[in-house]
Amino acid sequence: xxxxxxxxxxxxxxxxxxxxxxxxxxxxxxxxxxxxxxxxxxxxxxxxxxxxxxxxxxxxxxxxxxxxxxxxxxxxxxxxxxxxxxxxxxxxxxxxxxxxxxxxxxxxxxxxxxxxxxxxxxxxxxxxxxxxxxxxxxxxxxxxxxxxxxxxxxxxxxxxxxxxxxxxxxxxxxxxxxxxxxxxxxxxxxxxxxxxxxxxxxxxxxxxxxxxxxxxxxxxxxxxxxxxxxxxxxxxxxxxxxxxxxxxxxxxxxxxxxxxxxxxxxxxxxxxxxxxxxxxxxxxxxxxxxxxxxxxxxxxxxx
Amino acid sequence: xxxxxxxxxxxxxxxxxxxxxxxxxxxxxxxxxxxxxxxxxxxxxxxxxxxxxxxxxxxxxxxxxxxxxxxxxxxxxxxxxxxxxxxxxxxxxxxxxxxxxxxxxxxxxxxxxxxxxxxxxxxxxxxxxxxxxxxxxxxxxxxxxxxxxxxxxxxxxxxxxxxxxxxxxxxxxxxxxxxxxxxxxxxxxxxxxxxxxxxxxxxxxxxxxxxxxxxxxxxxxxxxxxxxxxxxxxxxxxxxxxxxxxxxxxxxxxxxxxxxxxxxxxxxxxxxxxxxxxxxxxxxxxxxxxxxxxxxxxxxxxx
Numbered sequence: 311x312x313x314x315x316x317x318x319x320x321x322x323x324x325x326x327x328x329x330x331x332x333x334x335x336x337x338x339x340x341x342x343x344x345x346x347x348x349x350x351x352x353x354x355x356x357x358x359x360x361x362x363x364x365x366x367x368x369x370x371x372x373x374x375x376x377x378x379x380x381x382x383x384x385x386x387x388x389x390x391x392x393x394x395x396x397x398x399x400x401x402x403x404x405x406x407x408x409x410x411x412x413x414x415x416x417x418x419x420x421x422x423x424x425x426x427x428x429x430x431x432x433x434x435x436x437x438x439x440x441x442x443x444x445x446x447x448x449x450x451x452x453x454x455x456x457x458x459x460x461x462x463x464x465x466x467x468x469x470x471x472x473x474x475x476x477x478x479x480x481x482x483x484x485x486x487x488x489x490x491x492x493x494x495x496x497x498x499x500x501x502x503x504x505x506x507x508x509x510x511x512x513x514x515x516x517x518x519x520x521x522x523x524x525x526x527x528x529x530x531x532x533x534x535x536x537x538x539x540x541x542x543x544x545x546x547x548x549x550x551x552x553x554x555x556x557x558x559x560x561x562x563x564x565x566x567x568x569x570x571x572x573x574x575x576x577x578x579x580x581x582x583x584x585x586x587x588x589x590x591x592x593x594x595x596x597x598x599x600x601x602x603x604x605x606x607x608x609x610x611x612x613x
Numbered sequence: 614x615x616x617x618x619x620x621x622x623x624x625x626x627x628x629x630x631x632x633x634x635x636x637x638x639x640x641x642x643x644x645x646x647x648x649x650x651x652x653x654x655x656x657x658x659x660x661x662x663x664x665x666x667x668x669x670x671x672x673x674x675x676x677x678x679x680x681x682x683x684x685x686x687x688x689x690x691x692x693x694x695x696x697x698x699x700x701x702x703x704x705x706x707x708x709x710x711x712x713x714x715x716x717x718x719x720x721x722x723x724x725x726x727x728x729x730x731x732x733x734x735x736x737x738x739x740x741x742x743x744x745x746x747x748x749x750x751x752x753x754x755x756x757x758x759x760x761x762x763x764x765x766x767x768x769x770x771x772x773x774x775x776x777x778x779x780x781x782x783x784x785x786x787x788x789x790x791x792x793x794x795x796x797x798x799x800x801x802x803x804x805x806x807x808x809x810x811x812x813x814x815x816x817x818x819x820x821x822x823x824x825x826x827x828x829x830x831x832x833x834x835x836x837x838x839x840x841x842x843x844x845x846x847x848x849x850x851x852x853x854x855x856x857x858x859x860x861x862x863x864x865x866x867x868x869x870x871x872x873x874x875x876x877x878x879x880x881x882x883x884x885x886x887x888x889x890x891x892x893x894x895x896x897x898x899x900x901x902x903x904x905x906x907x908x909x910x911x912x913x914x915x916x
Contacts, residue, residue, distance in 0.1 A: 322688070322689075322692055323689055323692050323693065324654065324655055324658075324685075324689070325658065326655060326658050326659045329655070330685075348651055348652060348654070348655070348681075348682060348685040349651060349652040349655060351627065351651070352627055352629060352632070352651070352652060355627075355628070355629050356629045372717055372718050373718055374684055374685055374688045374714070374718060374720070375685075378651075378681070378684060378685050379651060381677055381681060382627075382633075382651040382677055382678075382681050385625070385677045385678075386625075386626055386627070389625055389626050390626065403717035403718075406713060406717060407713060407714055407717055410709060410710060410713045411677070411710055414675050414706035414709060414710055415675050415676055415677060415706075415756070416755075416756055417677070452719075453718070453719055
């Protein structure tokens, strides 16, 4: 399962009930942070999430409402005695902003901080470990901007414990069987893999696309995405304003989710002009039924 | 009257119930902001204070918890269509931090933003208008740091309306009388000023001293200050830690308030280790009776 916690569902002008952008992505034993608007460290505390569990931060673009909390978060991680390295993935400029503040505030960190410049002109695998791959996806905003796609790696098949016993499968043979091999027993009999194993859990995916004018084409990497967070700054009666400011409407986000054959859609990044969000759902639902609206403090997960 | 609204009573490591530093100072028709930690713009909204009423911002020092909300606040002021100029008073480096972010985020403002570099090595009058003077006071912190003192200007004396009528005081003569002159009537009689006027309201003062190791001497500018906000990061059992980190204890702040002959003391900038604040009061009260603890969202005023 991949679970995400909305830390900020607002847009550039924040509201008391909607912080600037930030989302925590939990998968297996890892926590990733995507975007880090002003107040993100306090939102993490408010919702009782560990600051130190985050080892990787992905910034979509360098507008203030998406990165302004970064220096506060990394400072606090240091003051709390962090020793684990922290990696930041962001468009060009993020490192300069942080380094200038480090220099002027005469700050030093107790841990290693590294920056990885994301090339927002193309999609690429930008990070992976044994469980997860993270890709960036170029978005269409007024400034260099990338969405991020978190894809769990497919785990090997599971050998049924009963079959290990029945066929006396030695330890050395099990790795190959998990990868799909048949098993030849002591008497030379071939036991087909399908009798020995069951498929592992589905590898799931989450994509975060904000801020962007809706993309005309759904990038291949988003095909069948399990959980899609797409910005919907406006309702469709403000489609002109969305176009002019390189944002999307709820209707456009729903159409895009349908194009991707996404399983579930979360709308977020709402303009501060909207007090209520039910119209975002009613606009998107006829086009994409499994639609939800982001709210600060709300968890969503793959199904 | 001078009223202040605490926007952040916490220190470097924020808590959900204590934002980083920030205080709003209201006097007559003006609002001043002192310090602007992360989340200050949201605190202003939460407590229903106008962002646009603030025309002058004073930053004590360049530690993240005192300035990190500045770029967010000035960006939002712009997005809301501000046209009035904004002036920022801060130690060297503030302008560079903001300008780098303006450049990299490709931001522009709809209003004029000017920076005034505060020399933290000496006290000086750094701003005034017809109602108020603002002085900086050098503090003893690990980095260049200034407190700020807001002093209302004494208004001219008030002429009693009855006396204007009785002695037929012409309009042209009133300005001098308000400044203390006697009046000579048509018949050459001298009416002493004391019969014609009453004193104007007392000119009040507010001082904000954070962050600092307690000062050995009370600067003259703080004599008889009406309302004093002094940091008390620690209780006195951590006086060694206060000394090492250039902060103060509640006891030290109370002693300092007594030295200044302050009328009222507010303690703030509490370390995140303290859940409850009543010990700050009980430690300070025997030394300085009119002591209060800052809490986010709480108003205090001169008496």
